[in-house]
Amino acid sequence: MRHGLLAALLALCWPSLAAADESPVLVAHPDVRTVHLTRDTTRAIFAMRQRTWPDGQAVRVHVLSNNDPVHGRFVKERLAVYPHQxxxxWDRMVFSGTGQAPTRVFSQAEMLDRIANTPGALGYLEREYLDDRVQVISVE
Incomplete structure (x- = not known):
């Protein structure tokens, strides 16, 4: 009850702060050494153009389906692109044979499990799904 009231007050007083709190966050496997990424680097990783973390470890990207509202919010708010883009x-890379699409998961619970158990994994979750099995990566 308190959380709902607090969220409503935040939305009324500071709409941008309340919206930022609701945005899905970038999460990675706990052994990933990177803790900050730029928006451009994050976009390149999710577009499958950058396939390694800055330290050279392979990135294993996980995403929800294109029609999932969490995917839409993450892509628009954190990457500043649209899901169809x-x-x-991904389709261009797959059909041309130059790359592959990210691993698709069906729920945030599955996303959490995959990120927690796949070395080098990267994905996104709403804050309510976070636990100590994954680390949050900040996007600057």
Whole structure:
């Protein structure tokens, strides 16, 4: 009850702060050494153009389906692109044989499990799904 009231007050007083709190966050496997990424680097990783972390470890990207509202919010708010733009980039790479699409998961619970158990994994979750099995990566 308190959380709902607090969220409503935040939305009324500071809409941008309340919206930022609701945005899905970038999460990675706990052994990933990177803790900050730029928006451009994050976008390149999710577009499958950058396939390694800055330390050289392979990135294993996980995403929800294009029609999932959490996927839409993450892509628009954190990457500043639309879901169909990412899908077009993935399709081009797959059909040309130059790359592959990210691993698709069906729920945030599955996303949490995959990120927690896949070395080098990267994905996104709403804050309510976070636990100590994954680390949050900040996007600057």
């Amino acid at each position: 990412l899908q077009l980039a």
